[in-house]
Amino acid sequence: MLKFICPICEIETDETELTPGGEAHLKRMGPGSSDQNFYTYLFERKNPRGIHFERWLHSYGCGKWFHVVRCTKTMEVFGTYSAQDTKPPKKILDAIKKKLPNGKNVK
Amino acid sequence: MTSRFSKGGILINRKKKLSFKFNGKNLFGFSGDTLASALLANNQVLIGRSFKYHRPRGFVSSGVEEPNALLSIGSGGSLEPNRSATTLELFDGIEAMSQNHFGSLEWDIGSISNFLSKIFPAGFYYKTFIKPRFAWKHIFEPTIRSAAGLGKAPKEHDLSSYDFFYAHLDVVIVGGGISGLVTAKNLASLGLKILLVEQKHFFGGYALSEEFKINNLDSSEFIKNLEDDLSKNENVILKKNFSIVGVHDHSYLLGLENFEVLESEDHSSIRHRLWRIRTKHLILATGAIERPLVFAGNDIPGVILSSAANEFYKLYGISQGDRVILITNNDSAYSAVVELFNAGISIPLVIDVREKSVGELPLKVKDLGIRVEFGKAITKVLGKKRVKAVEICSIVGEGSVLETIICDSVLMSGGWTSTLNLWSHCGGKIKWDNQLNTLVPDETKQSTNELGQSFISVVGSARGQFWPSELFDNMEKVIKNICEIFNLKKIKYEKYQIKEIIHEKTSPISCVPESADENLKGKSFVDYQNDVKLTDLRIATQEGFESVEHLKRYTTLGMATDQGKLSNINGIKILSHLVGKEINEVGTTTFRPPYTPISLGSIAGEARKELFKPIRKTPMHKWHQENGAIWEPVGDWQRPYTYLRNNETKEEAVYREVKNTRNSLGMLDASTLGKIIVSGNDAGEFLDLIYTNMMSTLKPGRCRYGLMCNENGFLFDDGVVARLNEKTFLCHTTTGGSDRVYSWMEEWHQTEWWDKKVFIQNLTEEYAQITIAGPKARLLLEKLGGLNVESKKFQPLDFIEGKLGNFDVRVFRISFSGELSFEIATPSANGEALWIRCLELGSELGITSYGTEALHIMRAEKGFIMIGDETDGTVIPQDLNLDWAVSKKKKDFIGKRAHERIYMQDPNRKTLVGLSLKDSTQKIPDGAYALKSGGNGAEDVLGHITSTYFSPSLDKPIAMALLKNGKSLKGQEVDIPLGSGNKLRAIVVDPQFYDIEGKRQNV
Amino acid sequence: MKKYSAFSLIKESFNNHFGWEKAWKKNNLKKSYKVIIVGAGGHGLATAYYLGKNFGIRDVAVIEKGWLGGGNTGRNTTIIRSNYLQEESAAIYEKSRSLYEKLSQELNYNVMFSPRGVMMLCQTEHELRAMRRTYYANRIFGVDTEMVSPARMKEMIPIININGPRFPILGGLWQPRGGTARHDAVAWGYARAISNWGVDIIENCEVIGVNKNKNKINSVETTKGTINCEKMCFIVAGSSSILAELCGFRLPVESVALQALVSEPIKPVMHCVVMANTVHGYMSQSDKGEMVIGGGADGYNNYTQRGSFQHIEETVRALIETFPFISRLRQLRQWGGIVDMTGDRSPIISKTPIENIYVNCGWGTGGFKAIPGSGWATAELIANGEPGELAAPFSLARFKEGRMIDESVAAAVAH
Incomplete structure (x- = not known):
């Protein structure tokens, strides 16, 4: 039963208030993109065992999407940030680096 | 025999007698008893039958670890199977029944399997019952099923109620034994919010029965003082009959609070309460469970753990037997012998599997004159339904009998196992400690919380510190650690004086004798x-x-x-x-x-029956209910399927509704349609991306039918969009789709196109909506008055706002029935009044209310698609001949890229056609498949029927289907196999059956 | 290999059962194999079995990171059915179900396939229509099912509550030859058979890398050393993405937790398997008497084999309406498995971007029932280098082409 700080409400939110939305920072492929790129965008997920950048919706709260960085193996949360941030904030990246100094994911 | 002493028993109140039944016999116990102690007090040692061999079994333990004493409690809607008698606090009127026997508990026919046990070892069923093939299903499996399964299931609805409780705490302490209480005492002064729970109906754990001195007080008195102290502390919630049952991710705990005794006295009380807890820290003071020793006949009723025997004696004043022997591999078990001996029970022998022990307790037992034999073991226990004697042998060797000793109860102790389940629920690892002879927490591999930090501490015997003087060894560290976590200044940790008991190590031996022969091992x-x-x-x-x-x-x-x-x-x-x-x-x-x-009931809580899933109701719900509506669940809504009048069948009612609407006038509660407002400077542009067709070119005051696809190109919702003004659009969605579409728009706006200046609002429940359809629809609106609805002024796909009679309305001229049709939206509060007003004024025009089925028939007669019928998540708009609603001009919309993929362009895709039957007395069944004419097999499949109705308007069956390359099949015959093996023959036609020119709706 | 039978069992009982051999041999790795199968779950073992049986390929190693059958094979709710809507699905699941029918005899190992029937409930008009479509599809594609009325259902399953109040039962789709089997036994039975042929089953052996030359692999690096191979196939469910990454490509799957629970055992009350898709729950009673309960999967990526409690809650609630009696039973145990879900919720049995690597994955929540059919089809793919009729529709290419095989059409959950 997960919980995150909703970066909009700035309060702790329980998983029962939230809806998961899969991998974050996907680049949308529209008309004109190659078959391979469109397939990658639509289906090929990183699905890492380790640090995962993902989207969650505060559905029974403010109704806003936000980003979460979570380890899929330990469930550790490295932070949450706005859905309109196209890159994770430095603070979070630093926290990850500290946890995984060799840059490799958890496994 | 087993009996209750006339004195003693810390927990029982001899002044308060309680009556209960066991297998129909009336028996008595005292307040404070468990059902187990009350049964033992009545000399009921044989308590159940084992799962596989139906062997007679008695109590082995006095707690949650009890494997044998499972009973069925209560009857009817209060029946509970498999309840362990050791965890049920006695209340007045308990009806208990033993389980898993054919015939009586004493004479169980099922025990015949016991004699065959040699042929049925572990895994025997994998090796046999293989042939003949049918026999497994018809003979072997039913036999096995009926022999297994313990108690019988209740047949009636559960009479009890259950609820939830949410708690956010600083520290949760699990276990109300001495370690838990002392930890709580030390933390309570720090101002932390603490929950301390104890699964039993008393605090103190084994410290209550294994008495020792602490701070010069008897342990039981010390505990009483602690309990009083803590119960007065406002930072501490102290709970008995409360188990923490699960530790889940992000330090989420589940706790079950048991109110069964209260419920027995006050039937309005809940039975169980499930606590959902988030805690910053969790302390396990969960204690330890004594292990049995493994020897032949260690399951015969009368063989019991020494700690359980001690509890039954000290807490409830009961001895399992008159002549009791002990077999042990450690010192702690001796204390039970001391207690029972002092109570006057005969102890003919203590068997210690170790070579020697000069611990304090063994010496004390020797001093009492009790015979202690070291290096010995039990060959086997004699007796069937009750211990009669034991045969003694040397620990080494195969178990040659040295001596037979008459006794009626055997206490056993194989050492202690720390209770660390909660430590590892969430990923924490445990390891074996040879020194302590128990599991211990592996502190290098802990469960972690959302911060990646460990949050569980273990104190007392749960970490292998079983002796009183060791109990608090780790506690100071734990308290310090917690002070650090909560940034508290260092506190003084209270020291406790406990006299050390000199003891010897527990032996690792668990099976005796060491080289027992196969016959002994088999028992x-x-x-x-x-x-x-x-x-x-x-x-x-x-x-x-x-x-x-x-x-x-x-x-x-x-x-x-x-x-x-x-x-x-x-x-x-x-x-x-x-x-x-x-x-x-x-x-x-x-x-x-x-x-x-x-209990599964506690997991469901109050969410059952009507509350299982809340129903969404329209403002007119009450009227529907009172006027014969048959409900159809659509999403979370309940919609009238049809309205039954007099003695009509459902079908007759539906046909009447259709005909009435087509011939004069009908009205439909369309309030459930989704209504989403999209407003802002970029609203048109945004909707161009959401819908497949162009919305930005829509003129204010006009409506347009629109389609939505997902990124995979599949059609998932449709509806009419009205442009309220330059910057505002009102998007109608399907009934089931409103929440989904709203979330969909929000998602794309927030996560992809947040540069677009739009604001999205779901107003579905703000408006009631009534469809007025039929040739006389305009007459009704004129009677309502206030708006000019003449055809020149108010054309198809126009909408107008104003007052209709006294009602604020927005009227859309849109038709899903093919008739002249108006959809009137009004604020929800007016919905019922407007509905009734329409009925009143419409009565002389012959108005009828119609339900969803008539709606479906009329739209099918017109060949309009229905999301969920013509679509199934694999259909693109082009399949449904809706190319006209898919913009070719727009650079992009959701689904456009997907439509470019090979398979979406395949000419063999299934496309929408109509089907017409030669034989108009038949009806094409729902969901049927169409095959090539004369075809039979899978290779002949053309597609499936998406909608099929008998058309009352045309007086013939109609259907729509998605068929491979449907357009090329026009005019051809197809076969539709029926369940009976017969086939219907249909002709492929255009999927429009009624008023093909569309004259009726355009009048 | 010592034959299993009632006779041998009785004979052994006079010998205190000292004569039984190891069910599968604990061999050491050889240097090279024709085929390496990664993953000793049901699908991997079945693949090895049909490689040996149908193609005579027995120079095979099945390597396993943990213990044999320890993944989803030993964690599912053991339901076997083939009443699928789409032709491609019906074909492979029905093949699988029909292989299950004779599996005990074929393997000389009682896998306890018990065709006690599977009942899928219809609790909305829409679901009733969708189920009728499935029924007609089943008839055409050779799957034996029938529609039953609520009254008939009540006769068949007396313990069921058909009256709601929230979702009364409107009908059901009945597959009489669907049912359950003993999940562990399926893995053990296949393992015993292939081990007897000399196939090496290596447990506690994790793949840590592959050695490629251009677009082919020539060996696999494991925690027990390097193994050369001509072909490799990984069949590792929730860990598929990890293996794919080692091989240098990605798969269209995501790993999520799926949970199940059992009640304490009770005397037989329900003979068949019941699935309620509208409310998301399904239940059967095991031969031990436990009510085996499952529901929907979690929605977030997860490798912990633990799910969120809210899904247990939802499932239990859903089932209490239809089976009010379970309210007074107790939950004995819950557990989770990591399932890999594809974009269309249908599996992948396919060639990969690497020439001699094959993949079988994406069974999501419904893999157990497919074990024999999946093994059959995968063996064909590995042996021939090209998919046969059963596997062809389940290629990776379908996602690129938009040729989905979507079962959610008929059922919200596809177990």
């Missing part, structure tokens, strides 16, 4: 309830099931209702011996929630 039980014996474990490892998980699955060791609380460690020890590996190499199985079984 030595490791898992009582599931009848797993030493021989079974040997056979399993011999066959290669030597991973602990394989062993468990092959033999069912530890999979009974006690979840291996008594058997797991003995099983692992035996496995390690059999495969010649260290225990830590063999490993342990994973502990899974719940720690103790919890």
